[in-house]
Amino acid sequence: MKKTKFIWQRKDLLGIEELSADEVVHILDTAAAFKQVGERNIKKVPSLRGKTLINLFIEPSTRTRTSFELAAKRLSADVVNITATASSLVKGETLKDTALNLQALHADIIVIRHGAAGAPHFLAKRVKASIVNAGDGSHEHPTQALLDAFTIREKKGRIEGLNVTILGDILYSRVARSNIWLLTKLGAKVTLAGPSTLVPHVFEQFGCRVTHDIEEAIRDADVINLLRIQHERQRKTMFPSIGEYTAMFGLNKERFARTKPDALIMHPGPINRGVEIDSDVADCGRSVILEQVTNGLAVRMAVLYLCAGGQPA
Amino acid sequence: MKPLLIQHGHVLDPANNVDEVRDLVIAGGKIADGPAPKDADVLDAKGKYVVPGLIDMHVHLREPGRADKESIASGTLCAAHGGFTSIVCMPNTSPVADNAGTIAFIKQRADTVGSVNVFPAGAITKELKGEELAPTGSLKRAGVVAITDDGNCVQNNDLMRRAVEYAKMFNLPVLDHCQDYNLAADGVMNEGYWSVALGLRGWPAMAEDIIVARNILVAEVADWWVHCQHLSSARSVALVREAKKRGVKITAEACPHHFTLTEESCKTYDANFKMNPPLRTERDRAALLEGLADGTIDCIASDHAPHCNYEKEVEFDVAPFGIIGLETELALSLALVHKKVLTLRQLIEKFTVNPARLLRLDKGTLSAGADADVIVIDLGREWTYDVTQSASKSRNSPFHGWQLKGKAVATIVGGKIVWKEE
Numbered sequence: 080m081k082k083t084k085f086i087w088q089r090k091d092l093l094g095i096e097e098l099s100a101d102e103v104v105h106i107l108d109t110a111a112a113f114k115q116v117g118e119r120n121i122k123k124v125p126s127l128r129g130k131t132l133i134n135l136f137i138e139p140s141t142r143t144r145t146s147f148e149l150a151a152k153r154l155s156a157d158v159v160n161i162t163a164t165a166s167s168l169v170k171g172e173t174l175k176d177t178a179l180n181l182q183a184l185h186a187d188i189i190v191i192r193h194g195a196a197g198a199p200h201f202l203a204k205r206v207k208a209s210i211v212n213a214g215d216g217s218h219e220h221p222t223q224a225l226l227d228a229f230t231i232r233e234k235k236g237r238i239e240g241l242n243v244t245i246l247g248d249i250l251y252s253r254v255a256r257s258n259i260w261l262l263t264k265l266g267a268k269v270t271l272a273g274p275s276t277l278v279p280h281v282f283e284q285f286g287c288r289v290t291h292d293i294e295e296a297i298r299d300a301d302v303i304n305l306l307r308i309q310h311e312r313q314r315k316t317m318f319p320s321i322g323e324y325t326a327m328f329g330l331n332k333e334r335f336a337r338t339k340p341d342a343l344i345m346h347p348g349p350i351n352r353g354v355e356i357d358s359d360v361a362d363c364g365r366s367v368i369l370e371q372v373t374n375g376l377a378v379r380m381a382v383l384y385l386c387a388g389g390q391p392a
Numbered sequence: 393m394k395p396l397l398i399q400h401g402h403v404l405d406p407a408n409n410v411d412e413v414r415d416l417v418i419a420g421g422k423i424a425d426g427p428a429p430k431d432a433d434v435l436d437a438k439g440k441y442v443v444p445g446l447i448d449m450h451v452h453l454r455e456p457g458r459a460d461k462e463s464i465a466s467g468t469l470c471a472a473h474g475g476f477t478s479i480v481c482m483p484n485t486s487p488v489a490d491n492a493g494t495i496a497f498i499k500q501r502a503d504t505v506g507s508v509n510v511f512p513a514g515a516i517t518k519e520l521k522g523e524e525l526a527p528t529g530s531l532k533r534a535g536v537v538a539i540t541d542d543g544n545c546v547q548n549n550d551l552m553r554r555a556v557e558y559a560k561m562f563n564l565p566v567l568d569h570c571q572d573y574n575l576a577a578d579g580v581m582n583e584g585y586w587s588v589a590l591g592l593r594g595w596p597a598m599a600e601d602i603i604v605a606r607n608i609l610v611a612e613v614a615d616w617w618v619h620c621q622h623l624s625s626a627r628s629v630a631l632v633r634e635a636k637k638r639g640v641k642i643t644a645e646a647c648p649h650h651f652t653l654t655e656e657s658c659k660t661y662d663a664n665f666k667m668n669p670p671l672r673t674e675r676d677r678a679a680l681l682e683g684l685a686d687g688t689i690d691c692i693a694s695d696h697a698p699h700c701n702y703e704k705e706v707e708f709d710v711a712p713f714g715i716i717g718l719e720t721e722l723a724l725s726l727a728l729v730h731k732k733v734l735t736l737r738q739l740i741e742k743f744t745v746n747p748a749r750l751l752r753l754d755k756g757t758l759s760a761g762a763d764a765d766v767i768v769i770d771l772g773r774e775w776t777y778d779v780t781q782s783a784s785k786s787r788n789s790p791f792h793g794w795q796l797k798g799k800a801v802a803t804i805v806g807g808k809i810v811w812k813e814e
Contacts, residue, residue, distance in 0.1 A: 096589070173706055195707035196591035197661030216709065218591025253591060281588050 087385045091203045091210040094219035095260040103261055106381050107229050113384070114377035116153065126384050127156035130187040134160045135177070136213070138194040142348060142372070143213050143222075147190045150379035156188070156387075174198060175205060182206045188387055191215070209386040217251045222382055223347050224257035226375040228265065230367050231302055233374070234343055239266035244296050246271075246328065247306030247355055249278045250317075254347045255306060259285050272296035273306075273328055276317045293328050297338050304345040305330055305355050321354055331357045343367050393807055395419040397428035401437025401768060405444060406741045407757035416442055418764040421807035425760040435802060435809070437768045441736070444756050445477025445508075445765030445805065446743040448718065449567075450542070450621060450645060450693035453479075453510070456497060457486025462698035462785050464498065465505040467718075469783040470696070472811040474718040475800025477765035478509040478755050480747075483520070484543040490515035490526035492534035499535055507810045508803070509765070511537040511753065513567060516555045520544045525555055532562040537751045540567035542621060543668075545603060547573055553610050560616035565643075565750055567619045568607050570628070571669065575599035580709055582655040582670045590659060592708060595670050597625035604628040608635040608642050617641040619750060622695050624650045624669040626679030633688040643750050644683070645691040648724035649715060651680040653790065663704045663711030664790040667695070681733050690746045692739075694721045698786030716784045720777055720791045722769070726798030729771075736771070764807035773799045 085101060095103070116124055132151040136144050144160065151158045174193075178201075181189055188209045191199050196216035203210040214220040232238055243262050249255045249271050262269050263286040270288045271278050280289050290296050297303055308324055318324060325331075330344070335357065344356075344366040352358040361368060396418040403414050417424040417432065448471065454462040462470075464481075471479050481498065483489030489498065495512050502510035514531030518524045520541045528539060539559055545568060546552045556566050576599035581587050583594025604620050608631060611618040623629055623644050632644045649667060654674050657665040665671060683689040697714025704711050725743075728734045734742075748756030755765060779792040801813040 173702060175702075175705055193707070195709040197708050200661050201707060216591050217593075250588075256589075256591060279588075281585060284585050285589070 090386060091199070092221055092382050092386055093199050093203060093210065093212050095221045095224050095257045096219065098264070100264045103225070103228070103264060106225055106378070106385065107232060109381035109385060110225070110229055110374070110377040113380040114374065116380070117373070117376055123153050123155060125155045127151065127154035127387055130156045130387055131185065132156045132158050132188040132190065132383065133181055133186045134158065134190045135181070136161065136192045137163045137198070138192050138214070139163070140192050140214070143192060146372070146375045147213060147379050150376050151383055153376070154380055154383055156383070174201060178202050178206050182208065188383060211382060211386060214253055216253065217256070218253050219257045220253040221257050222375065222379050223254050224261040225382070226371055226378040227258055227304065227345060227347070228261050229374045229378050230345065230371050231343065234367060235301065238262065241267045241301040242270065242299050243267045243302040243304065244270040244272055244300040245304045245306065246293070246296060246330070247273050248308050249273055249282060249306070251277070251309050252306050258304065259287055263287070270296050270300065274318045274324070293334065294337065297330070297334060300338065300342050302343045302345060303330065303338065306347065307349065307351060307355060325354050329355055329357070330360055332359065335360045341365070345371060348372070393421060395424070395429045395432035396435060396804070396807060396809070397432040398435045398437050398442050398766065398768065401440050401442035403442045403758065404737060404740055405758040406737050407444070407745045408759055410758065411737065416758065416766065418766070418804070418807045421764055423758050423760055423762045423764050435768070440801065441769040441771060443740050443767055443769060444744045444758050445767050445803065446475050446722065447478045447747040447753070447756055448476045448694050448696070448721065449480040449691060449747045449751060451479040451481050451696045451718065452484065452698065452714070453481040454485065454698055455501065456494065460785065461700055464501045464510065466783060466785045467696070467698070468502065468506040468508045468510060469811070470716070470718045472507040472803045472805070473783050473800070474720070475722045475767045475769065475803055476508060476718060477767065477803060477805045478511060478753065480511045480513050480537060480751065482540065482542040483513055483515040488515050488519050489513070490518050490520070492527070492530045495531060495534035495536055508805050509755070511751065513538045513540050513542070515539065516541045516546055516566065517551070522546045522548060522551065525551070525558065528558055528562055528564065532564055536564065537753065538565045538567050538619070540569070540621070542567060542569045545569050545571040545573070549606060549610070552606070553614060556610050556614040556616050556618055560614060563752065565617040565619050567621055568603065569621050570600045570603035570607065572599040572602050575602065579670070580666060581658045582672045584655060584673060586655045586658060590661070592658065597627060597672060597676065600625050600669055601627040601631060604631050608632070608640055611641045615641065617643065617750065620644045622647045622650065622669060622693070623680065623683070623689060624672050624676060626676045629679045629683035629688055633683065633686070636688060643690045644688065645693045646680050646684060646689045647693060647695045648717060648721050649790065651677055651684065652724050652727070657790065658708070661708045662790070663706065663708050664715060664788050666708060666711050666713055667715055668713035681728065684728065684742070685733055685738070690742065690750065692721070692725050692742045694718050698784055699788045701787055704788045714788070716782065716786055716789050719782060719784070720789065720794070720796065722800055723796035723798050724791070726771065730797060764804060766804040767800045768802040769798065770801045771798050773797065773801070775799055
């Protein structure tokens, strides 16, 4: 694997869109080194000792928050979690004031999850700490796309030239957007599939192919990334029912049988068994869903390490 | 009040077909005929234009109710700085201007503390709820010049039809903020490439177009004037153009931000680019310019919408819609003259005779005997807009720091100089 040689310049990771392909590869390479740390008996390195990381989660999340928390602890950072219900945000404090308060506590890194697109960018303009986007509305979820790419690269040995199909609710999905930016930058052929209301053709302007025919979407795919139907972000008019979604677009056993024999099955979680993915398919040998979770830790360690000013040894 | 002689200026008065260098005399608060009295003060306008005071038919003064955002005093001073001598204030105050008492309050405050003429618009429906008609006749008696639910849009087509038919009896035009609520839903910016890229919810142009089309049908059936506020989309312009050709009583306005900026400005997530209707595409912007040039769009208005910093400096999703605009409006519009999209005369018409005609105001001309509402414009003046120095109580402008060309340098209301550049 080609190693990139350059100095990481960014203080923040706000999205994939603004990264160069070299920067993406550099994060993935750094993550590969950190993955080995997780496999050791002693899983901790001193890279961020003395640094304070605040997990600011203004939208419910368990897995992403836990992953960031563990990643930071493995780097020896001090970690504080602030969640929407626990914070003063519910009392009417603005995000700006929250940010200034965290600044006053000398936070070094703020990991933010927020229901509003652009909230991490808002913070980055106002505080000195590094800002890492852990998901902003329907905009981006950069570490998810990085861990997806890490997993694909690990399994397939490359990303360039692969057929990657992202299936499901694309319109409201930050995971889809970050994946689209990343995969197209690295030369994959991206197909988006799902109901016409949730996969509008405007996405063709992002360099993707759009189809509403699931059979055609999965037939030649090397990677199939399934997205959850996000009821909470949708208008009621978008599609008839979950049952109809499963019937039309769910990855059931019959459809799975028609995929390429080495096609990877991915899902950012949490999965809804029997809805977008058949239960057995989720557990099959080609499903890398749990490896994605493991790789997420390594990728987040790499991101925190780089944004906090670390350089490859 | 002493008489005033405005000397050596280039007088441009579209209503009277005047377009030449000449002196203008004001006496007794009116435009005078004949030579200046001996005791007249002199205002030198050499090298500048002297035009009728501008009219902005779409302003939010926020008083009563939100005088922390703007007051009648600060908003009208802002207007004076921008070259506006008459403004129409929208009824979405607290309490809503859906009753004679609130209209009387606004008029009384404006008479006491206002720098320019204030013409209130009354609500179409009680509390702007779109459910029952407000007392239009009483509002007319109290002095409204139009009715509108601006900020809101009457969704019930039957109610809108009756409102227009009823307003006709009182000779009141109906101004409509065109927005279908189901289609616009919770959109915060134009639906399209940028809303998808930014992950912000889209407000499709179709949500405006469908109400513009509705208003055309209503105006046709009622045979009465409906004015579509702040057009933002190409399709809306085309619909109004086609309706006007058929003689439908429909008029339209455009705002400087819609014909100056596009949706791409939202990419920094700065809520000073969040307005309703939203900034749209380059194609829409071009269509607005075309509509302004061919007369489809009758007026230019600011939709001056002050909001406090702490309200605007938040997540894009959460911020209120709207920007202040009275101080930048003329310069942003003069850019169309500099770029030869409009002649200066066309532009001044959209700020004077056109709104005066559709609101039935005895304003917008320099005819002898008319109210002496006059401004002096320095067309070539280059200046930088510094919102921190604004007369407004609010600072929500996307044009802070912009290099502009053309500026009002003196504003005269009823013969009195209410503002003059030092």
